[in-house]
Amino acid sequence: MLLITNSAPTHASLGTLNGIAQTLSAAGRSVGPFISGGLFTLSTHVQPRGEALAWGLFAGVALAGWLLSFAIHGEGLESTDDGYEEETETDEHEEDRSGA
Structure with a gap:
């Protein structure tokens, strides 16, 4: 949902x-649930180890x-924030007041 919201070309098309x-x-x-239930029921009739059919399909x-x-890329979808915050002016003023 977030990718769809971020990829909307205009605000007018966002609702659609x-x-x-x-x-x-x-x-x-x-x-x-209907499909998975049917698959689990089908897997009970497969011998031997029919449960591998359902679990293998879900794993696939x-x-x-x-x-x-990994193929999802786009302008504005990825953050450019590297996780580090730069020192701001308020940090410098707090150091001056503390006598450092």
């Missing part, structure tokens, strides 16, 4: 993009999503 993202997310949450989907996440 959010609506589409929420709809797709809700569709995935409503269909997901998770791995594919993780690998595809």
Whole structure:
């Protein structure tokens, strides 16, 4: 959702993009349990070690999503903050007052 919000070309299209993202997310949450339940039921009929079918498929989907996440790049999507804060003027004045 954050990537969609940050990638909106204009503020006018942000509502439309959010609506589409929420709809797709809700569709995935409503269909997901049906598909996973069906897959687990199917895996009980596979012998031997049918549970590897469901777990292997879920692991493959998770791995594919993780690998595809490395391809997400864009202007303004990545922080340029290196985690360090530079010394500000107020820090210098506090040192002068303390006698250092």
